[in-house]
Amino acid sequence: RKEVEQDPGPFNVPEGATVAFNCTYSNSASQSFFWYRQDCRKEPKLLMSVYSSGNEDGRFTAQLNRASQYISLLIRDSKLSDSATYLCVVNREGNEKLTFGTGTRLTIIP
């Protein structure tokens, strides 16, 4: 089983819609959680950290469920510019390196 699993998609969503992705992680010792965004042929960029209480940044909301070992990302009022691959990222306690999921591809349709 992969340490971080994501639905690869693709998700094709009309502009203005709300879309949500889930990601599961296998190691219960995981400590830090992030969502990264990667545009085609570009490097990944940090979108937001995920906190235990859930957090929001504009149209983006991230949540963590430790009991079920998953994190989620909700995008409201989606824009064409939201089209990208969204990477779920996990960091284990005491381990410096981040483990990346293979990403969920999102395309916003005009």
Next chain:
Amino acid sequence: GAGVSQSPSNKVTEKGKDVELRCDPISGHTALYWYRQSLGQGLEFLIYFQGNSAPDKSGLPSDRFSAERTGGSVSTLTIQRTQQEDSAVYLCASSLRQGLGYTFGSGTRLTVV
């Protein structure tokens, strides 16, 4: 510098040749990481440097791969006797401390022909 700088941005090399990839992290970032991403694949961890500690080399795929970090700043990833399966985008990232996200460079696209 303002961001993580990698060079070259593109490298085409013949099978069997050695290549060196360079990474200049954000000033003050003590942690430096190398990952690679093959076409359509996720990010694969290669090596991690933290300050003066011994690097975590657990992700290096073979002994043809090595990396060093001089003076706690610039890092060089060396691939000896390149093979076609080494073709990928090699990404460097730096971080201020554990628990924070990384900032990635724009990568070196390596093509072995």
